[in-house]
Amino acid sequence: MGAVRLRTLTPRDPVWRLKPFVDVAWSINARDPAWVPPLRRSLYALLRHTHPFHRHAEVVYFLAERDGEAVGRVAALINHRHNEFHGERIGFFGFFESVPDPAVAGALLDAAAAWARERGATALRGPMNFSTNEECGLLVEGFARPPMLLMPHNPPYYARLLEDQGFAKCKDLVAYLLERGEVPAALERGAELALRRHRVRLRTLDLRRFREEVRRIQEVYNAAWQRNWGFVPLTNEEIEHLAKELRPIADPELCLFVERDDETIGFALALPNLNEALAHLRDGRLLPLGLPKLLWYRRRIRGMRLITLGFKPGFQHQGLGPLVYLQIYRTGVAKGYTHAEASWVLEDNWEMHRAIERIGGRVDKVYRIYERPL
Template identity: 55%
Template sequence: MTNLASSLRVVPVESRADLKRFIALPWSIYRGDPDWVPPLKRDVRAAFDPAKHPFHLHSEVQPYLALRDGRAVGRVCAIRNRNHERLHDESVGFFGWFECVDDPEVAGALLDAVRAWLRERGLTAMRGPTSFSTNETCGLLIDGDPGPPVVLMPYNPPYYPGLLEAAGLRKVKDLFAWLMKKGDWPPHLFRAEKVATRRYGIRIKTMDMSRFDEELGRVQRLYNAAWEKNWGFVPMTEAEMDHMAAELKPILDPELALFAETPEGETAGFALALPDFNQVLRRMNGRLFPFGILKALIYRRQITCMRVIILGLAEEWRGKAVDVLLYLWLFRKGIAAGMTSAEQSWILEDNQKMNQAIERLGGRMYRTYRLYEAAL
């Protein structure tokens, strides 16, 4: 527990009542903000249930609430990602789930609680926000076009960066989001498409939902191999991949889950775009019941955007236009489903090859997200 001279207290979330207040806090922070997308409360509750979220099988978390005169005014979660420590051989801890009123005292107290928790575990740096890892929602929106976030991307008030900086955190890495609109396709893409299909014999197959578990295994192997050299990447465990697949399966369109295969049947690449289900969640106020499911069925037919969340290639197939082939298939399928735009996110700021490739596709870098770090 943290005590300050004022009536402000930071307390660990330990009871079901505490967690309920933790989950409910954003509704007061974002009251009146038309761009905020309320999460499903049941999903947030499940994230902190060790029996339901596999992150807890290998790592530790401690959520906190900031209270002033008994009223919740901020929240944060301290995170120890043991898989990150082992893979990168660095004693970095994390923070996430940060929400706060516009008050540096509150933000400072919350982050001090995280610092103390991480120090007790021998960690020497704090990085975030991540919820819980870079495989999930991460980063702070710092710049870009106005409007609501797309599915699984963060959103925050414009004063959040100032709060973190006032608490001693500094930029460690920026993440880019790119936007492509229907019809913004340079002619050279179609020439590249012919190279992939005619010269290399690459063919596209959509995910076979009748063999979902087997297809998921293919995705996991390629995902972990394609991203293993990326800064901050931690491979997903089999349990984490299964958990994410179960969460995304209700909104997944198999026509937007694509494998690029060689003539011999080997997997050269995989791409996944999700319909922007945030366009549905905005209308549901965090609840599926009693009428949320009906709303979801109605409003999902009106989705106009998708997010390209994964596009990875086997190393030997990079630079051979397979990525262009996958992108064009996704865009065509999206347009056929009534979508007029696509966000490609997120891309590390120093991943020049990927950023340049998306720019050549006709994309526009339209939002920037930031991860922060501070020494402990």
């Protein structure tokens, strides 16, 4: 068996040079029935320098090769907005893939660590693809069920590879499964009481005023999560890019705004689980055959993912969370959805855990953020 060699790539490299970096995910995961291939076009859009994230970050990619074959990959990055916002000097890694060989994983992670250390980082944290606003975390519990939309998946042995390289748990992220069933009558009454007591109203997304609605989401999101672990405010360019990506699959009835006295004080967003359709595009390509498959299977989606729920400071901790969860749950049931995932939730966000558990949620998956001092 030959030595492991690393090839360095950058976000400014053309697609043809980045292709082996993308392809290695297929060579490692293709036989895993729970793995959902990403859309290649979306992945290239994220990796290349034209994505808004790269305007406030330094990023490099390492591709591991042995005997002429790609056997692993990792991205190393400095997210300047994160470090400025949190007053830290953290380097991050993401897009980690490796065959079950400590030599490969070690070469990749050591390269990422050395690169981050040269730029003043005191620790290496991840996986982040590229931040908490995108896919993040390493799956450590719940491997049988395929991931929901915009959630990661990996082989079980990845945790051991990281831990053997000196990485330890930094934070766990929890995914809850909710299956269709009866809502407790007491919860129904409590939700109606909260609606009247706080003088709030719920309304759905208005696609005719989409840009205005996106700005409202950005305003609430950046205010509501500002004290959360790992949070980085979304820039105007990032929210516009994200909205452009999600609009084709968004269901206006599953995006709720919470308003009081004409002020948007909170919002919640759930999306149809497009992964149920993407799972049938094994090569990750829309053309020539992928798009017809995607459109066909999209009509048969039965799951949804509740991605985010938050309220502006001053309106938090007032019992409004269960009210919004309940309304989305009712809407989902009426539209024929049979199950939902609420993800992700920080392991120590006890208020959110209680809100989800009150409507029947149970822990289904756990994702872990790791860290290693430099």
